[in-house]
Structures are given as C-alpha cells and as structure tokens.
Amino acid sequence: MSEEFKIEIVNPEKSFLVKEDVSEVVVPAFEGEMGILKDHISIISFLKPGIIKVSSKSGDENYYVEDGIVEFKNNNLSILTSSIYNLSDMDKSVQQNLLKKAEEEAGKSDINDQTKYLVDQKIEVLKTLN
Amino acid sequence: MASLDDLKKRIASVKSTQKITKAMKMVAAAKLRKAQESAEKGRPYSEKMNNVILNLSSGISDKENAPKLLAGTGQEKVHLCVVMTSDRGLCGGFNSNIIKKAKSYFSKILDENKELKIITVGSKGNDQLKRTYGDKIIENISFKESKNANYFDADKVGKIIIEKFEAGEFDVCTIFYNKFKNVITQIPQAQQIIPLNDEGNENSSDESYEFEPDEDEILSNLLPKNISTQIFKAMLENSASEQGSRMSAMDNATRNAGEMVDKLTIEYNRSRQAAITKELIEIISGAESL
Numbered sequence: 334m335s336e337e338f339k340i341e342i343v344n345p346e347k348s349f350l351v352k353e354d355v356s357e358v359v360v361p362a363f364e365g366e367m368g369i370l371k372d373h374i375s376i377i378s379f380l381k382p383g384i385i386k387v388s389s390k391s392g393d394e395n396y397y398v399e400d401g402i403v404e405f406k407n408n409n410l411s412i413l414t415s416s417i418y419n420l421s422d423m424d425k426s427v428q429q430n431l432l433k434k435a436e437e438e439a440g441k442s443d444i445n446d447q448t449k450y451l452v453d454q455k456i457e458v459l460k461t462l463n
Numbered sequence: 464m465a466s467l468d469d470l471k472k473r474i475a476s477v478k479s480t481q482k483i484t485k486a487m488k489m490v491a492a493a494k495l496r497k498a499q500e501s502a503e504k505g506r507p508y509s510e511k512m513n514n515v516i517l518n519l520s521s522g523i524s525d526k527e528n529a530p531k532l533l534a535g536t537g538q539e540k541v542h543l544c545v546v547m548t549s550d551r552g553l554c555g556g557f558n559s560n561i562i563k564k565a566k567s568y569f570s571k572i573l574d575e576n577k578e579l580k581i582i583t584v585g586s587k588g589n590d591q592l593k594r595t596y597g598d599k600i601i602e603n604i605s606f607k608e609s610k611n612a613n614y615f616d617a618d619k620v621g622k623i624i625i626e627k628f629e630a631g632e633f634d635v636c637t638i639f640y641n642k643f644k645n646v647i648t649q650i651p652q653a654q655q656i657i658p659l660n661d662e663g664n665e666n667s668s669d670e671s672y673e674f675e676p677d678e679d680e681i682l683s684n685l686l687p688k689n690i691s692t693q694i695f696k697a698m699l700e701n702s703a704s705e706q707g708s709r710m711s712a713m714d715n716a717t718r719n720a721g722e723m724v725d726k727l728t729i730e731y732n733r734s735r736q737a738a739i740t741k742e743l744i745e746i747i748s749g750a751e752s753l
Contacts, residue, residue, distance in 0.1 A: 343511060345614040345695050347504035364675055377515060378675040379684055402685060404515050406672075411511050415614055415688075 338371045338408040340387060342396070344417055350396075352389060358410060359386040360403050375406045380414065382455035395420040397462065399431075399455060420462070432459040467738065470731040474724060481720035487553065488713035495646070495706035501611065502643060502699040509696040512689055516659070518672060519682055530679070532625075532686040535658030536634045541578040543633035543657075544568065545624065547640040547697055548588030549705045550607045555712030557641060557649065557705050558587045564651035565639045569596060580633055584620060584698075612698040614691070621691030628657060640697035641704035647711050649704035656693050659686070 340358055342350040358369045361383025380401040387394045401414030418427065435455045438444065444452070465473070520533055546565045548558045565588075572579050582602045583589040589603045602623065606616045624636060636657035641649040674681055 341507075343508045345505055345508045345617075345692065346501060348507055362675060367675075374673050375671070376673040376675060377519065377681060379681060402512075402515060402681075402688075404511070404518075411515075413508060413511055413515070415618070 336371050337389075338410060340410045340412070342385075342412045342414065342417060344414055349414075349417055350387075352387065354391075355387055355389040355410075357386075357388040359384075360412070361385070361398070362403065369403075369405055369410060371408055373405050377402070377404050379403070380412075381451055382458050384420070384458065385412070385417075397423065397458070400451075423462075428459055428462055432456065435459065465730075465734075467731065467734055470727060470734065474727045474731065477720050477723050477727065481717055481724065484713045484716040484720060488710055488717060491554075491706045491710035491713060495703065495710055497611070498699070498703040498706050499643070502703045505696060505699045509692050512685075512692050516682075516685060516689055519674075519678060519685065520659070530683045530686055532628065532657055532690070533659050533682065536631075538634050539577065541580060541633040541635070542572050543580045543582065543624070543627065543636045545582045545584060545620070545636065545638040545694075546588045546592065547638060547694075547701050548583065548585035548591075549701070550586050550605055551705075552587060553712065554705050554709035555715075557708035558585075558591065560649070560651045561639050561641055562588060562591045564653060565592075566595075568637070568639075568653055569599075582620075582623070612695070612702045614695050617695035617698050618691045620694050621687065624657070624690060624694075625687050633657075638694065638697055640701045641708075643700050643703040643707060646707040649708055652697075652700075654693070654697070656690055659689070 336356055337354045340350065340352050340355045341348065356370070360367050360369065360378075361381050362378045363381050364378075366383070367378070380398055380403060382399045383397075385396040385398055387396070397418045397420055398412075398414045399416040401412055401417070404411045404413075435452050439449070439452045439456060516533075520529070544565060546561060548561055552558070569579055569581075579596075579599050581592065581596055581600045582604065583592060583600060584604045584606075586603070586605045586607070589600065589605075593600060604620055604623070606612075609616055627633060628636065635655065637653050637655045639651065639653055642652045644650055
C-alpha cells in the first residue's frame, strides 16, 4: 500500500523496533502531540515523556518513552530514545518504580523549570497508565 | 641442575597456571561474543545521532551564536582528556596501548604550554597514570559493579563532563579508548568530543528540515546527549576490545605454558635417567672393586 512508511526506533543498546508498514505514528513531541502520516515534511523534534502510538496493519502498538529525538525524512521515521518500554509487556512494578523515581526527582528543590515540567509530565503520564 | 623434586613441583605449578589461563580464555571468548554483539547493536544509535546533529549544524546559519558545545569556547587553553581503560588486568596490551596513546598526546599538550586535566575511567588507567600525571587527574570514575557497559553509566560520565564544561573548567575535550577491529587488532583512538569535530560533514544532506522547537533549542538539548552517546559508544568498543585482547593474551599464555611443560618434562626425564645411570655406575664400579 502506498500509505505506509518506515519506522525505526533505536535505543543506545540496540535497534528497538523496525517496521516497514506503519500507517500512522503519534509521538509526544515537545510542543504537543504530533501525528505523522506518510509524506510528512522533514522534521526534527524531541520528545517529552509520553506514549508513542504506532498504527500498522497488524494493529496498534503503544510505547512509553521518557525522552528522545524524532527525525522524519523521506518517509523514514527515526526515533532515538534512551528509555522506551512496550506497554503491552511493561510490568506494573516497573511503572511503579519509574513513578517513584520521578516523584523523588520532583521533590528536589534544586531543579530548573524545564526539568520540573518534564518530571511533572512524566508523573502525569505514568499515573494515567496505572 | 634442579633436583627431581623441584622439577616435578615446577611442572605441576605451570600446569595449574595453564588451566587458569585456559579457563580465562574461554570466559573471555564467551564475553567477547556478547560484547561484540552489543557494540554492533549500539552502532545505529550513535550513527543516527551523529547524522541528526550534522543535519542540524549545517542548517544553522549563525555560527557565532551556536551552542558552545558545538562551536567551542573560542580558545584552546585547557584540555580535558578522558582516558577510558578497563577495571581488570590480564588483558595483554589493551590498557598500555591506550595509555601510550594518551601519554604522547599529553606531552604534546604540555609542550605547547597548555593546561591539562585528566579524567580516568576504569581503575587500570588510573593506576598507570597517577605516577607521572597524578597532579593532573581531577577525577577517577570506575564501574566495577556494573557487569556490562550500560548507557546509564555512560550518561553519568557525560554529565560530569558537561558540568565541568559549563563551569568553564576546560575548552577542549578528548576521549581515549580502544576501537575494536577484530580479536587480534584493537586500535587506540583519540576522539575529540568538545567542540564537535565536524569532519565527514560532506554526507549531510541539503534538505531543509522543519524544526520544532527551533534549531538552537534542539541543538542545546541534543548535544549533551551526544556526549553521553559518544562515551557509551567508546565504552562498548572498549569492552569488546578488552575481551578480545584478553582472549588473545590468554591464548598466548596457554600456548606458552604448554611449551614450558614440554620443556620441563624433557628435563625431568633426562635428570631421572641420569640419576638411574649414576646409581648403576656406582653399583657396577662397587662390584668391580671387590
């Protein structure tokens, strides 16, 4: 089908996901959620904590990310992230752990506004998961 | 000539050493496979990251106001060198190769009357450098507890470097590590990470991107990540090199021990026969004299 493009998610350890037949990807870009379809203009942006939704023929998949960079070019979507979890096999305990860590960080007094914003965002997303 | 008993003990000791080196070789081989795999898997990330940064930096029109991590501080007075070595020994020339490379770089910098600061990653490098450059070492980081190279550790090192850069403690940062080529060849590398060396810029595309938020903000977010990524890459290459180097070193040691055992066994048999002959001569000449 012509409405499909390629997605590649890499984390520092390995290629996390490579798919050739995705029709739509929704990423939590820094300035709001962003849906990407085929023939989107070339774009570079980075991610805030949130859910990446990958729609393809075989169904939807959801991933939780904490940070990362998206690059879309020539119908190739690359997502670089250092922390990504597949929601369908993510443990409740992992979620709790991340939430605890984020809350700890939010409690610190010496963080700047941007980190604060990101951490709050993270907590919010994690809470909706539970 | 050593007595028979001594020789026997010697052979036994060499044999048990051989057993140890053989076991170490096996362990290194198994670990090497894993390390090599993760080094290969880690490559796409750092390559992609590099590409994005190249695309970004070629898109920046105003070089003057580019983030300092990319453009540098404008001077080259204080050099920070991050020397990455292993935490364990018995891996052939692995550590000394890095140290040699680093030392020649150090003396070049000192000759130019520039200031030198050193961060060592891994205890072996620290041990070797503290004798000559003890006063220059500002930090020693060791990851003895973590089994494999992981991004979390690399991020820690990256954060330390960026912190120091932002505090204005240095102008240029270079990392030293071994690049894994194959089991017998590891190439010591010096890679400058601050300011970013944009060699190989020609393969960046002219395509214009849309940026969200603007370039500057993306770059200033991306560059610190790139530092950690580069360090992580170096760590992965290093751990593969370490295992490869250890494997070939232990292979050599096992072979040498085998040769030694052969030689000692021959010597042992000779002296045993000599002792028997001597005893026989004594008996015969004793009988003759009667």
